[in-house]
Amino acid sequence: MKFLMQRFSMNAIAFAATALLAACGGGDATAPLTSQTISFTPATTGTVGTPITLEATASSKLAVRFTASPETVCTVKDTTLTLVGAGTCNVKADQAGNTTFAAATQVSKDITVSNTATPMAQAALVVVPGASTLAPSATTGLSTTGGNGTGAVTYSITSGSCSISGTTLTAAASTGTCKISATKAADGSYSAATSSEVTVTVSTCITTATQQCYSFAEASMAISPFGADMASTVANDPKDSTNKVAKYDFKANTDGWAGGTVNPTGAATGNTANTVVTANFSTTKTATLRSYSPELGKAILLKFENADGSKTMEVKTNTTKRNEWETLTFDFAQATPAFDPAAIYNKVSIFPDFTINAPKSGGAATYYFDELKYPIGSSSGGTSGSTCTPSTSSNASTLVSFDTDCAAVTGFEGAEDSTVAADPVTSTNKVAKVVKSSSAQPWAGTTAYINTANKSIARIPFTSTATIMKLKVYVPAAGIVVRLKVEDASNDTKSVETEATTTQGNTWETLTFNFANQATGTAALNTSTTYNKASVFFKFGTSGANGGGGTFYFDDLTFGN
CATH class of the missing domain: 2.60.120.430 (Galactose-binding lectin)
Known part of the structure; x- marks a missing residue:
């Protein structure tokens, strides 16, 4: 009887326990996982060839795993990050969790990798315009020399009204100057570099291999006067004070043949100082000169000669406007004496109000001249041997x-x-x-x-x-x-x-x-x-x-x- 009572008592306890478990959801219930976080603050910069030891901790105390990309910049094994090339290395830290802790939120960090510990200064950067003188609204290409690294080059206008699109410079619509600079961006090895300014002149006076143009706006230009009471200087344009032109002043009774010789170097007067680029009228027969005269119908003589005066040719034309600029054309097909292809015409003189054996006809007066243009080329000057005409x-x-x-x-x-x-x-x-x-x-x-x-x-x-x-x-x-x-x-x-x-x-x-x-x-x-x-x-x-x-x-x- 006692044995039966004990059996019954234990079965009752087991029954009660079973009922309690059933009420709580049964014996298969799972407790929620604990969240965790990762603390990872690596260096933000590195140098190729110098490894970095990565350190990160998880709040769970579990081990953190690292991955790195791209392989051209960095690789990782365990906690050692190897830097193999300049660029941006991305390192990710992960902790996958376990039966107690949930996976941690991934932490991603970027490291800038350079070839040197401190970016090097670039070699001097120089802007090279395709042409240093442009006609209004004309275009030219831009390039640079110097600099280092792979950084992109950009160009900017620092003064003037020119414009830039990519590597193309467009001149302003009016004459003047533009200043340009270039910047080459930094890369993994070099810091950024900015060039000095370079000046491009916008002018209607353009020199090529077949045409010479002298503008008195150039700092070196001068005029060497000759004849009694003739004064020839470089002065302000009477219509535009920002422009420089040749100014010829003479008094009443000044010699009719008085004038001035173009002096491109501004040096002391003499044959060498007054030498210009040799003229060649073999194909193109005309020269032009901008003139500002106080009277219309005045004779302007243009004379080319050897530096020693042993060979000469001259042409005369008349002004057609008063107190305003005009372009005079001189036809050297009618030159006196005629053009000699074997001669070296490397000296040029301008004679305002030209007369022979008499004083100048108009009394005291002031004339202005600018932009002397004339043909040049390889066949002039008596060079022996075969020649080609430049195209x-x-x-x-x-x-x-x-x-x-x-x-x-x-x-x-x-x-x-x-x-x-x-x-x-x-x-x-x-x-x-x-x-x-x-x-x-x-x-x-x-x-x-x-x-x-x-x-x-x-x-x-x-x-x-x-x-x-x-x-x-x-x-x-x-x-x-x-x-x-x-x-x-x-x-x-x-x-x-x-x-x-x-x-x-x-x-x-x-x-x-x-x-x-x-x-x-x-x-x-x-x-x-x-x-x-x-x-x-x-x-x-x-x-x-x-x-x-x-x-x-x-x-x-x-x-x-």
Whole structure:
């Protein structure tokens, strides 16, 4: 009986426990997981080659796992982050949780990786406009030299009314100047760089390889007067005080032949100071001159001659307006004496109110002149040997193109294997081919010419605002330094050199050479020098033995934009 009572008592307890569990949802119930967080604050910058030890903690005390991308910038193993390239490394920290803790919210951090611990300063950045002088509303391309790294280059107008779209500069609609600067953005290795300003002049006076234009707005310009009571100076334009023009003042009874000689250098008077770019009226027969006269019907004489006066020619025309600007045209097909193609006409004089053997007809008066334009070219000056007439295209003029039969090359100092050959891209086109040997000197180069006697080209009509030349090149790689040297064919001590660097390989590209920025250690540009010989140097400064050799091509040496 006692045994039965004990059995019954235990069964009752078990029954009660079972009922209680059923009331609470049964024996399969699961407790909720505990949330957790991750604390992860890595360095924000790093350097290629210097690993970073990653540290992160989870509030659960469980281990944190790391992943990193992209692989070109960084990789991770356990807690070691390896930095392999410049850029942005993204690191993610995760904790997946367990039966007690829920997965943590992922933490993502970016690390900027550079090639050096501190970004380096870039080399000096220089803006190179395709032309330093533009006609109103004309366009030209913009490029830069110098700088370092992969940052993008942007251009801006710092003064003036020009405009920029991408790499194209558009001149203002009126004459004046514009100042331009460039900025090259920072990258993983270099800080940002901004160039100095460069000035582009907007003018109606444009010099090319076939036309010379002298404007008295240039700081170096002057007038050398001659004849009793004649005063010739550079002064303010009577209609525009911001512009400079030539001013001729004379008194009553001044000699009828008194005038003034154009002096491009502003130096002391004399034959050398008064030398201008040689005129060539072989094809184009006219010259023009802007004139501001106090009277209409007054004779203006324009005279070209040798610097020593041994050869002359002159033409006279009359003014048609009073106290306003007009453009006078002088027809040298009617010159007295006639144009002599063998002569060197490199001196020019202007005679206002010209008369012979009598005082000037109008008494005391003031005349103004500006923008003297006349033809130039390679066939003037008595150069012996074959010659080519430069061709023109847009605002640029071709000095040498190897599609012409008389263009040739000669190599030196290890580039003797320089020839006119087929274009590596278009075989029907002719270009210059330069093979720089493995034993070549660092200064091995090639002279391009059209006049065989002295290996010369047309005189390059540099002015203080026209300093740009261009050359098409085809080279095996980007980053090749190309030097262009121009000199006096009769005096190799007078030269100027500058450089450009290729940006492409195995394709044609046009390099821009700004002779206002001469190569280090070389002479500055002198606009009074006759530059009529050109030589090209590939991988200048590197000998053939040190990797400077190779095969290179060039074509279309041009002046201007």
